[in-house]
Amino acid sequence: MSRRLAAVLVLLLLSCSSSRDGLGNPGQPSRAADESSLLERARLLSSLALNEGQSHEMLSELTRVAPARLSGTPAADRAVEWAEASMKRLGLKNVRRERVMVPRWIRGDVASCSMILRDSEEELDIAALGGSIATPEEGISGEVLMVRSFEELRRKASRAEGKIIFFNRPMPRALLNTFLAYRDAVPQRSSGAAEAGRVGGSFALVRSMTTRIDDNPHTGAMSYEDGVPMVPTAAISTADANRLAALITAGRNPVLRIRLDCQSMPDVESANVVGDLPGSSIPEEIVLIGGHLDSWDLGAGAHDDGAGCVHSLEAVRLIQAAGLRPRRTIRVVLFMNEENGLRGGRAYARDHAQELFRHVAAIESDSGGFLPRGFSCNASGARAEAIREIVDELDPLGMGAYIPGGGGADIAPMGPAGVTLLGMVTVSHRYFDYHHSAIDNMDAVNERELALGAAAMAYMASALADANLPPEN
């Protein structure tokens, strides 16, 4: 009751200080949030998040305690501990680790690329892709075959033998949604090594996945194909990719000498971390929210996906601070190993197979701590319409975009069981500046944008936990 009172007071205070703003609503009587309209709920949660939010502080802590928390590393273990402690501090119930075996890939100490011309030699900025094998200790040397697509590589297969294959297709900059631009170019990273190995290449060097031109190589996952020779693979910064491409185009034929000493080790034990905010009247039904706890190892993983983790943790804090008592249980799951294996997402769907029918929806935040724009959702028919109406209420706050689509990698394995999947959609222009690189750190995160993501998650989770949702049809 005191929490409800506090919530009412906050609303009243805000309505005094605001006029033509998305928040505050002068002249309107205020009610406790769980009796009020969805729009009032959204405004209250946003106000609380902006005014006294803890997401920035939580993310600072996570990135300080466990930066570069790649699956199977001590940093990932510390992240698991941090998640468990945070959930307990926030009053979640039945906080637990759920065991997951994860791959352990070690970057090593050496990642060098010398570009040798007739009269000069210089170092290029590269980073091994996650999962790559090492080069021989003396490195791999060779001329470069530059291509922009797998089709082009196949056409030029006769010239590929022994060459370093340089995949140089940029993410198309003109697309407003950078995730679509990523989708266009990322097969070079995930399958470049296999394609290079197939045509007899010695190495797969991949242009970094960003539209920005700078010196930061961006790592990421790749996989080998059975029956295809394994070649090592690395990302090259966009600035160096442009430099290399210009030389090749000018016919100067540089030779590269590349060394990597990364290696894959046996799987090790790790965990998803799970905690519940029990529902007030239908506790057996679950709305799952979450992000992934692991990150790549070059930066601190602030946006990817520390932001998604704190969105989810802060969401349950905000829901409680607002005096809301959602009918269904809201379960926070911080998944392990999204980046290089998806073992956590697969394990959750497998280990909870018997209760997935009680999972009303799952919402993932894995698009960074940027301004939320709305939600993607895989529902159809009347269920989609009902969820669209809930999202629409966020329109006056600029977060009301409803986008048919998937939810996120970690929750995708629950899809076949009929769980409705949602993903937080953010303004994506800056995301790939940082993604998987050494600059995905706290200074790239704006406190207000991060806070509003948590508010959007709190709104969506609590609204779905309260809603009468029609079945899929």
Add this chain to the structure above:
Amino acid sequence: MSRRLAAVLVLLLLSCSSSRDGLGNPGQPSRAADESSLLERARLLSSLALNEGQSHEMLSELTRVAPARLSGTPAADRAVEWAEASMKRLGLKNVRRERVMVPRWIRGDVASCSMILRDSEEELDIAALGGSIATPEEGISGEVLMVRSFEELRRKASRAEGKIIFFNRPMPRALLNTFLAYRDAVPQRSSGAAEAGRVGGSFALVRSMTTRIDDNPHTGAMSYEDGVPMVPTAAISTADANRLAALITAGRNPVLRIRLDCQSMPDVESANVVGDLPGSSIPEEIVLIGGHLDSWDLGAGAHDDGAGCVHSLEAVRLIQAAGLRPRRTIRVVLFMNEENGLRGGRAYARDHAQELFRHVAAIESDSGGFLPRGFSCNASGARAEAIREIVDELDPLGMGAYIPGGGGADIAPMGPAGVTLLGMVTVSHRYFDYHHSAIDNMDAVNERELALGAAAMAYMASALADANLPPEN
């Protein structure tokens, strides 16, 4: 004709690479931009801006050549030269400097604030406010009277004599639009010195205008009042404001010793820089676009308002690159002295008084190089409706907000003559992190967000230059 052809090719290429994106439009035939719908025009301009935009490069150049270009400084002179050269390079006609006399305020070398407690002394981060007088050379020392409003100061006037008045009202963080939060708190900065002087205070120390808690003091304009004793005034960083407030609240009564050696000099000559893209069929009618060339002197003025300047310059470049030939003249005006005098804006309205009736509209960009959300506009009646329809076309690109309101400080003096005023509206969450501080530099600018602002300006300028607009009623 070759430009039109290029524009068509760009549209065709884009439509091949895009599916569920705001840009590109698969399956639709493409036409040259000036024969096409407004939405197609917006898409083309956005694509060009993202794909091959020059706004980031231009802003890098301006902030490198002329950082800290406060009115009356050599840096401001270099900015004028840069603006003139840039306009000529972009093919504008009748490029000229229009003379403006501007104030010259010199920050000086000393800005220190020692906080003295019984057993310790530490330095706080302050910066003189623009226009402040100096302290005596030995500084001003005294106890602190902390207030959160002018009303509170007046109530406590009897305790103000000889005190350092500390205005500590924070910008209200819960407001979604940070410009409204700024408006709430900024009178402390602009009038704090006068209010402090009125009650016998010795100094006005003002909490910096930002919602972020950090160590950067944020400067800005202030003015004295005739007949009120002049006291020096400075901004204190939010982190130090919080520290100081905590000590005061705890009853520890620190003494401050503050030194400033700033001074005001006689006015000096400077200039607005003006250039025209002549209209194709109604060249005598003008759509004015612009920003302000001067900046504060702590940082490079990247967002405030280098961004607005390059939005305007890049807009005319994009319009030409898209093969558009707007009917009316688009005039770029880069105003001098917005920050501490508004002399440029006033001079333009005065010197062009006889032709303001031929100014169909004026659009200012002075909200930073962040993602554009839409436009504010002071029109009413049928004219407002016609402009709203033009803005609405930007909705699929997420820039379609139409907000009744003003345009910007520099163009406001044209308002009484009946010129329709518009202002670019951006996502404001990060703006005040940088505003008027030492960190308003290029690394705070995202290339894509900046580019889209230029596209929005190009769209709005060209659409207004082509539109049949009803008169105000």
